[in-house]
Amino acid sequence: MTYLHNIGAYFLMIAEMFRKPTKWSVMKQLILKDIDDLIIGSLGIVAFIAFFVGGVVTIQTALNISNPLIPKYLVGFATRQSIVLEFAPTFISIIMAGKVGSFITSSIGTMRVTEQIDALEVMGINSLNYLVFPKFIALMLYPFVISIAMFLGILGGMAACVYGGFSSLEDYIIGIQTDFIPFHITYAFIKTVVFAFVLATIPSFHGYYMKGGALEVGKASTTSFVWTSVVIILLNYLLTQMLLS
Amino acid sequence: MIEVKDLHKSFGEAHILKGITTTFDKGKTNLIIGQSGSGKTVFLKCLLGLFDYEEGSIAYDGEIFSQLTEDEKRNLRAKIGMVFQGSALFDSLTIAENVMFPLRMFTKQSKSEMQDRVDFVLKRVNLEDAHKKKPSEASGGMQKRVAIARAIVNNPKYLFCDEPNSGLDPKTAIVIDNLIKEITEEYQITTVINSHDMNSVMEIGEKIVFLKNGFKEWEGSKDTIFITDNESVTDFVYSSNLFKKVRRMYLDENQ
Numbered sequence A: 001m002t003y004l005h006n007i008g009a010y011f012l013m014i015a016e017m018f019r020k021p022t023k024w025s026v027m028k029q030l031i032l033k034d035i036d037d038l039i040i041g042s043l044g045i046v047a048f049i050a051f052f053v054g055g056v057v058t059i060q061t062a063l064n065i066s067n068p069l070i071p072k073y074l075v076g077f078a079t080r081q082s083i084v085l086e087f088a089p090t091f092i093s094i095i096m097a098g099k100v101g102s103f104i105t106s107s108i109g110t111m112r113v114t115e116q117i118d119a120l121e122v123m124g125i126n127s128l129n130y131l132v133f134p135k136f137i138a139l140m141l142y143p144f145v146i147s148i149a150m151f152l153g154i155l156g157g158m159a160a161c162v163y164g165g166f167s168s169l170e171d172y173i174i175g176i177q178t179d180f181i182p183f184h185i186t187y188a189f190i191k192t193v194v195f196a197f198v199l200a201t202i203p204s205f206h207g208y209y210m211k212g213g214a215l216e217v218g219k220a221s222t223t224s225f226v227w228t229s230v231v232i233i234l235l236n237y238l239l240t241q242m243l244l245s
Numbered sequence B: 001m002i003e004v005k006d007l008h009k010s011f012g013e014a015h016i017l018k019g020i021t022t023t024f025d026k027g028k029t030n031l032i033i034g035q036s037g038s039g040k041t042v043f044l045k046c047l048l049g050l051f052d053y054e055e056g057s058i059a060y061d062g063e064i065f066s067q068l069t070e071d072e073k074r075n076l077r078a079k080i081g082m083v084f085q086g087s088a089l090f091d092s093l094t095i096a097e098n099v100m101f102p103l104r105m106f107t108k109q110s111k112s113e114m115q116d117r118v119d120f121v122l123k124r125v126n127l128e129d130a131h132k133k134k135p136s137e138a139s140g141g142m143q144k145r146v147a148i149a150r151a152i153v154n155n156p157k158y159l160f161c162d163e164p165n166s167g168l169d170p171k172t173a174i175v176i177d178n179l180i181k182e183i184t185e186e187y188q189i190t191t192v193i194n195s196h197d198m199n200s201v202m203e204i205g206e207k208i209v210f211l212k213n214g215f216k217e218w219e220g221s222k223d224t225i226f227i228t229d230n231e232s233v234t235d236f237v238y239s240s241n242l243f244k245k246v247r248r249m250y251l252d253e254n255q
Helices: A002-017 A024-064 A074-113 A116-122 A127-131 A133-163 A169-177 A182-208 A214-244 B040-048 B070-077 B095-106 B111-124 B140-152 B170-187 B198-204 B231-237 B241-253
Strands: B002-011 B014-024 B029-034 B055-060 B080-083 B158-162 B190-194 B207-212 B215-220
Touching (some): A002 A127, A002 A182, A024 B095, A074 A133, A074 A214, A116 A127, A127 A133, A127 A182, B014 B190, B029 B040, B029 B170, B029 B231, B095 B111, B095 B140, B140 B158, B158 B170, B170 B198, B207 B231, B215 B231
Parallel strands (some): B029 B207, B080 B158
Antiparallel strands (some): B002 B055, B207 B215
8 A cells, every 4th residue: 555655646746846836047047956966967977887888798798709600790789789778778777876866865855854845835835846847857868868878888898899809990880880770779768768757756756755864864765766776677678668579 | 913713633543733722913922832742843834834734724814824725825925934943944055045045936136136135134133244154054043043034034924933942052042032032023023933942931922822732721921921820831831940930039029
């Protein structure tokens, strides 16, 4: 029953988020601040992880191709497919559930504990619109982060391939162009937008409705990470089934 | 003026407020006192519109809150100032931005007009030089004064304070009490303070409502509290030897 209650409360929260909008001059600043915190602030870690994981994917693929009949360009092809289809949209989203998700939960949770949310409500402000809506809008730029992750992942793969001596640069470039299906990019960005919505709303839900003190803020952050990851993995399965099969 | 009639509030099986009827007058400091668990905070949150109640009514200058539309409730809330127990200042904003917040949200004033108003209220609470500090850089007493400045910046008709003296040293507590009283008289606000600080009761309690187990046990003022024979009130207010002596002296002087 608790799960059903929470699911209902989550959807009511989303509906409430769009009601009684905050004054645009204030909202604009909140959105810009959240873009800085959630998007710009995540670029460094996303770039670092994407580059090196791209390299590792390439090395693993190259080392597992021992048959001399398999062309060398397959390393580039496999790296591109892994990164564009799964690594960038899904794996990075799980990392963002930890980084951005726990930031959202703890910042909103702390506002709840210190009565800052009550202060907003007393003033007649729709606190859900004030707190969650700018995060939702900011995370609509999340596909931009994922594009960078895709680019750097493939670049990292190329660096590992060439400097590790697994294949030539020409083979790798031929590989990443082989059998390219533009819909795969569309599929990846559809997933990214859905995951962005999940990343903005589930951690906000856990922060907004938490009860207790500082210890509970920590627990809420952990719970939010777990549930955001679970929902991303489930939606990843459903979207892949619907869009690719 | 705020009129409360037969207010009932429950959480599940727990009946917290049991038919409270009272009035809080304009231009006066009205105190709600009582032991922990007596229902003070729930009562205050009902007055603020943060909690719905099952029975009874709360009228703000004749407007019954439960009968207002959502927009009317929102307009009414814009006339309410609140000082929270922990100040509830927004961590990400400076002190000046915190005070300016209600003006940015509810008025169409230019930036310079808002700045002038912020300068004025910060001066009024003796915080002329704290504009650029973050709340975390301010002491407890300063944070309370910022919270008062934020509560009065938009000229509220009603001011609510939840334990405004908690965590403050006695000297700073008196400064905060006097500031609230001065502001209440100066701007003719209806002020309701939730407190269990007996100094506040004696200093600024122009009207005192004593709650016990969710009932209104007694109401009076800082003068009548000395002469009441209500045992629950005397047990609570004169629980320390110091206040017993003060009461004895008052009664001896006035016999």
